[in-house]
């Protein structure tokens with residue numbers, strides 16, 4: 001059997017980082033910058049007030065006290081957005097608002113709380129330090145400075161920075177278009193009546209959500225039955241929408257394991273067994289005229305879920321221009337004993353007490369139901385407890401490795 005690491009490395013060989021496109025700022029949310037962004041402006045763009053108050057000459061207030069406030073004539077009113085504020089000569093001041101440009105001459109701002117709030121003349125009850133409450137041009141970002149590097153994912157913080165430096169569009173890696181297709185004669189669309197021997201189709205919904213969480217555009221085709229011609233025709237039709245195809249089901253040893261049957265005969269998809277539990281039967285390769293990458297995941301829902309986080313995620317991240325590092329892992333103390341098959345690495349669904357707490361060591365509780373068909377533990381699991389290949393038993397209190405699942 002193949003190792004998990006070898007399989008990931010084989011999969012990454014199928015894909016390269018996508019060519020950049022220019023996207024409108026808001027559309028670029030969750031995508032990755034293809035080039036560094038250089039600011040064409042300084043931030044702040046001009047000296048401005050950080051308080052609602054009075055723009056003054058600090059030297060005028062040297063003797064100001066609560067008992068003997070200094071009185072200054074107010075000669076201007078400067079709101080934010082004022083294009084040409086009146087210059088202020090010594091002995092005079094201007095009312096000024098937060099974000100308004102500092103008038104020429106003034107070198108400090110006194111917050112309104114330290115004054116009587118006068119609009120013709122103002123009494124100020126304490127001295128001001130030169131530069132007090134003045135936000136200096138360029139103190140945050142200098143014109144020409146690189147504000148974000150290539151490879152940065154655009155989240156809300158980055159979005160704010162990009163807009164603040166005036167970007168309307170940005171060069172990013174396009175969201176990978178992922179086509180999700182389930183196979184199985186027994187499957188029924190949720191919402192329809194179930195017949196004998198039938199089950200609701202859940203894998204394509206789960207994988208569509210997971211791929212969306214990974215910043216992809218998803219086309220969920222739903223499912224097809226176990227008919228080879230239908231499976232191939234459907235896949236061919238879907239290729240036009242796909243940068244990656246993900247299928248589930250039909251890859252094991254069964255007489256009707258149709259994905260394996262159909263794709264093996266094309267010779268471009270390899271079926272293999274990975275030394276893990278769940279997720280042992282896997283297939284990968286390319287199909288169609290453009291050699292579109294395809295990952296064929298096992299049909300058991302838990303196997304498909306684990307396969308997504310271990311195998312599909314790095315492929316999507318490579319396309320997106322992100323590092324393909326595995327899920328982050330933490331050491332945790334095992335709450336209850338677990339068993340695991342020899343020679344296969346187990347990934348048990350588990351609840352980690354606090355994935356960010358390093359000290360004290362977080363505790364990890366493996367779900368009670370660990371069967372590949374037992375979906376119920378997936379919803380609350382925030383970690384995958386790793387039991388190494390050579391280990392068959394772990395006791396409560398043992399220190400174990402847990403992969404931290406992204407919010408899902």
Ligand SMILES: Nc1nc2c(c(=O)[nH]1)N[C@H]1C(S)=C(S)[C@@H](COP(=O)(O)OP(=O)(O)OC[C@H]3O[C@@H](n4cnc5c(N)ncnc54)[C@H](O)[C@@H]3O)O[C@H]1N2
Nearest residue numbers: 182184201202203249250251252253257280298299300303
């Ligand atoms: N003789 C052997 N049998 C099996 C082996 C093996 O090594 N020898 N491996 C087992 C393992 S491990 C897995 S995992 C599964 C993989 O099965 P397939 O990928 O072929 O998937 P199916 O046979 O189509 O379905 C398996 C199981 O999952 C349910 N399923 C499938 N698709 C969906 C879906 N979209 N939504 C919900 N549930 C789904 C399906 O009803 C089956 O119960 O093979 C084992 N067998």
Ligand code: MOO
Nearest residue numbers: 278279280303372
């Ligand atoms: O290896 Mo299968 O993927 O047990 O469930």
Ligand SMILES: [Mg+2]
Nearest residue numbers: 250252254257
């Ligand atoms: Mg099967």
